Amino acid sequence: MTTQPQILRPASYVYGQWHANADGQTLYDAVYGRPVAVISSEGVDLAQALAYGREHGAALRKMTFHARARALRALANYLMERKEDYYQLNLLTGATRRDGWVDIEGGIGTLYSYASMARRELPDERFLPDGKVERLGREGTFVGRHLLVPREGVAVQINAFNFPVWGMLEKLAPAFIAGMPSLVKPAPQTAYLTERVVRDIIASGLLPEGSLQLVTGDPRDLLDHLQEQDLVAFTGSAATAARLKVHPNIVARSVPFNAEADSLNASVLGLSVKPEDPEFGLYVKEVAREMTGKAGQKCTAIRRAVVPRHLVEAVTEALKKELSKVTLGDPARDDVRMGALVSVEQRERVQETLQHLQKEAEVVISGVRDLLGGDRDKGAFLDPTVLLCPNPLTARGPHELEAFGPVATLLPYDTLDDAVRLTKMGRGSLAGSVVTHDRAEAGELVLGMASSHGRILVLNRDDARESTGHGSPLPQLLHGGPGRAGGGAELGGIAGVKHHMNKVAVQADPTTLSAITREYVVGAEVREDTLHPFRKTFDEIQVGDSLLTHRRTVTEADIVNFAALTGDHFYAHVDEIGAKEGIFGKRVAHGYFLISAAAGQFVWAAPGPVLANYGLENLRFVEPVGIGDTIRTRLTCKRKIRKDLRAGEEKPTGVVEWHAEITNQREELVATYDILTLVLRERDEFDPPAEKGAEA
Incomplete structure (x- = not known):
C-alpha cells in the first residue's frame, strides 16, 4: 500500500438506479491517511426509495421460503467468487486479511447458513404456521392456529463501520428469507466496501428488483418517512440507539426498532484455574485476540477481564508476553497482525476515553511499538493497552466507558458472587465468556450472568479446538443482548426470520384451517x-x-x-x-x-x-x-x-x-x-x- 489509491465515489442504489454525487464527505485511508472515497446522499429521494421498496416487495413476498433460500445460496456462491475484490478494499479500512475473513467470508457464510436453515426448518410456502393447533371448542369443530406472514414494508438496516460486509449480510439474510425488502444504510467510514458488495449483488440479478436498496452518506430525513409495516434494525453505539428509538415518527407509528449496541463485554477467569492449567493460557490468548482483532473494533470484544485477585499479576505478565507478539502496521503486509483503527477521529475518541478510564485505573501494559508500514501521524494506529482497576466493585468508569479499540481493563475479584456482580455492572452485554474446567463453577457463573447477557461462551480444554471464540456471533444463535446492549437481537436462527413477519391468529373449523395452512388438521375432512x-x-x-x-x-x-x-x-x-x-x-x-x-x-x-x-x-x-x-x-x-x-x-x-x-x-x-x-x-x-x- 505505497501507491495513491484511486478516489472512490460509492453511490446509492435506489428505486432501480444508481445515484452518485461529485461532491460530499471525504473518507480517508486508515493506514496512510490519504483520501480514498467521497460519499453523499444528496439528491436521493428517501421517501420515494421507501415507497419503491414497499411496492416492489410484492415480488419477493410471492416467492416461497425455499425459493428465497435457493436465491440466497446462489448469491452466496456469486459473492464468494468475487471475494478477492472485497479483500483489497478491506485493507483501506485498516483491517488485516484475517480480520477481513471474519467480515467478508463470515458475511457470505451467513447467507449460506440462512439458506440451509430455511430449507431445513421452513415449509415451501409463503407463510409459516407457528406453534400447534389449539382446540377452541369441546367438540373439536372450532380450532385456531398462529400464522406468520411477511410484513408489507421495508426493513431499514442501519449498520456500524466495523463490519461493512458481515454487518449488512447478517441483516439482509433473515429479512430476505422472511420476504421483506431491505434498505441498507452503512456507516460512512467504510461505506465504499459495502457499496462494492451491493454492486455485485445488483449485477448478479439473483434477487428480485426492490429486494435491496442502498443509501450511502447522510440518512437525512429517512426515519420521517417510515410507516407501520416498516421496521428498523440498528447496530452501533448505545447512545445513538437510545436517540433513534425515540424518534417521533417511530414512536407515533409504532415502528419496530431493533437495536444491537456496543457493550462492555466481560470474560471471567474461573476461581479454580491455576497458572499451569490449560485454561489459564486459553484465557490469556482469548483476551489478547479480542483486543487486537479488528484493532479491538468489535461490539463483542472483551472490554473487562474479570480475574481472581491472586492471579492478577500472573495474568498481567502473560498478557504482556502475548501482546508483545502482535505486530502493528500496514495490513497489506504478511508480517502485520494488527492494523489501524478505522479513522484518526476514531483513534482520538478512544484516546479520550482512555484518559477518563485512568481516573480509576492504571495502565499496566502499553508502549509505542515500531510500525511495519503505515503512517503513525496520518494513519489511525493505536497500540494495545491494558489497564488495571484495583477496586472494580466501587469504580464506575470501567463499567460505563467503552474505549472502542485495542483496550481492556483487568478487574480483580475474590468470590464467584463478586465476579457475577462485576459482569452485571456493565448493565447488559452482547457476549460474555467463562474460562474454567470446573463444571460446578461454570454453572454458577453462567446462571448468575445469564439475565444480563445475550450469549455466554464456556471455554476450556475440551471445546477449545472447535470453539469460535468469545466474540464470534453465529447465524444459528442469538446476537444481541439486554440493557445497554440494546435490548434487541440480530441473527438467532429462524427467530431472526420471524422478527420480520407479522403473527396472526386464525380461528376456523378444522377443514377450513387445513385449506388455509395447507397442513392437515385433526378433525378436518x-x-x-x-x-x-x-x-x-x-x-x-x-x-x-x-x-x-x-x-x-x-x-x-x-x-x-x-x-x-x-x-x-x-x-x-x-x-x-x-x-x-x-x-x-x-x-x-x-x-x-x-x-x-x-x-x-x-x-x-x-x-x-x-x-x-x-x-x-x-x-x-x-x-x-x-x-x-x-x-x-x-x-x-x-x-x-x-x-x-x-x-x-x-x-x-x-x-x-x-x-x-x-x-x-x-x-x-x-x-x-x-x-x-x-x-x-x-x-x-x-x-x-x-x-x-x-x-x-
Whole structure:
C-alpha cells in the first residue's frame, strides 16, 4: 500500500438506479491517511426509495421460503467468487486479511447458513404456521392456529463501520428469507466496501428488483418517512440507539426498532484455574485476540477481564508476553497482525476515553511499538493497552466507558458472587465468556450472568479446538443482548426470520384451517381413495389423502412374542400379578408393539414410490390396550416437503409427513404420531439436468 489509491465515489442504489454525487464527505485511508472515497446522499429521494421498496416487495413476498433460500445460496456462491475484490478494499479500512475473513467470508457464510436453515426448518410456502393447533371448542369443530406472514414494508438496516460486509449480510439474510425488502444504510467510514458488495449483488440479478436498496452518506430525513409495516434494525453505539428509538415518527407509528449496541463485554477467569492449567493460557490468548482483532473494533470484544485477585499479576505478565507478539502496521503486509483503527477521529475518541478510564485505573501494559508500514501521524494506529482497576466493585468508569479499540481493563475479584456482580455492572452485554474446567463453577457463573447477557461462551480444554471464540456471533444463535446492549437481537436462527413477519391468529373449523395452512388438521375432512396412498408419487399425494385400515385384535401371544423378540419384559406387559397391582390394573400391550402393528396395517408391501421411512415424531400413548382389545389405524397426509436433488443422486424425492391415529374398538384414541416417508417425485425446474442414461 505505497501507491495513491484511486478516489472512490460509492453511490446509492435506489428505486432501480444508481445515484452518485461529485461532491460530499471525504473518507480517508486508515493506514496512510490519504483520501480514498467521497460519499453523499444528496439528491436521493428517501421517501420515494421507501415507497419503491414497499411496492416492489410484492415480488419477493410471492416467492416461497425455499425459493428465497435457493436465491440466497446462489448469491452466496456469486459473492464468494468475487471475494478477492472485497479483500483489497478491506485493507483501506485498516483491517488485516484475517480480520477481513471474519467480515467478508463470515458475511457470505451467513447467507449460506440462512439458506440451509430455511430449507431445513421452513415449509415451501409463503407463510409459516407457528406453534400447534389449539382446540377452541369441546367438540373439536372450532380450532385456531398462529400464522406468520411477511410484513408489507421495508426493513431499514442501519449498520456500524466495523463490519461493512458481515454487518449488512447478517441483516439482509433473515429479512430476505422472511420476504421483506431491505434498505441498507452503512456507516460512512467504510461505506465504499459495502457499496462494492451491493454492486455485485445488483449485477448478479439473483434477487428480485426492490429486494435491496442502498443509501450511502447522510440518512437525512429517512426515519420521517417510515410507516407501520416498516421496521428498523440498528447496530452501533448505545447512545445513538437510545436517540433513534425515540424518534417521533417511530414512536407515533409504532415502528419496530431493533437495536444491537456496543457493550462492555466481560470474560471471567474461573476461581479454580491455576497458572499451569490449560485454561489459564486459553484465557490469556482469548483476551489478547479480542483486543487486537479488528484493532479491538468489535461490539463483542472483551472490554473487562474479570480475574481472581491472586492471579492478577500472573495474568498481567502473560498478557504482556502475548501482546508483545502482535505486530502493528500496514495490513497489506504478511508480517502485520494488527492494523489501524478505522479513522484518526476514531483513534482520538478512544484516546479520550482512555484518559477518563485512568481516573480509576492504571495502565499496566502499553508502549509505542515500531510500525511495519503505515503512517503513525496520518494513519489511525493505536497500540494495545491494558489497564488495571484495583477496586472494580466501587469504580464506575470501567463499567460505563467503552474505549472502542485495542483496550481492556483487568478487574480483580475474590468470590464467584463478586465476579457475577462485576459482569452485571456493565448493565447488559452482547457476549460474555467463562474460562474454567470446573463444571460446578461454570454453572454458577453462567446462571448468575445469564439475565444480563445475550450469549455466554464456556471455554476450556475440551471445546477449545472447535470453539469460535468469545466474540464470534453465529447465524444459528442469538446476537444481541439486554440493557445497554440494546435490548434487541440480530441473527438467532429462524427467530431472526420471524422478527420480520407479522403473527396472526386464525380461528376456523378444522377443514377450513387445513385449506388455509395447507397442513392437515385433526378433525378436518379427509379423502379416501381406492388407490393405496403408498402407491402414489410425491406429486400425486395431496394433503388430506387418508387410509383407514382393517382391524386387529391384540392377543396374549402378540404381547408374549413381542417381549421375547425385543427383550422388553416390563412387568405391565408380562407379569399378571404385578400388572394387576399397577396403574392399569391388567396386562397391556407394549406401546411400541402398537406402532409396529399399525405399520403392518397401513404399509404397502410391494415396491413403489415410497422408498424409506424417514423418521417418527410427536409420539404419544393416550390409552392402554389390553388383551382382547381391537385396534385400527387412520393414516392421513399432513404435509409435503420437496427435497433438492443433490450431486450424485439420480432420483428426485420429497418427504411426506403422515399423521397416524390408532384407535380401539370404542373409537378412543390410544396412540398418535407423525411418520415421515421418502417418496419419489417427478423432476422439476429446480432440479439439475438428468445425466444421459440416468433414471428419472
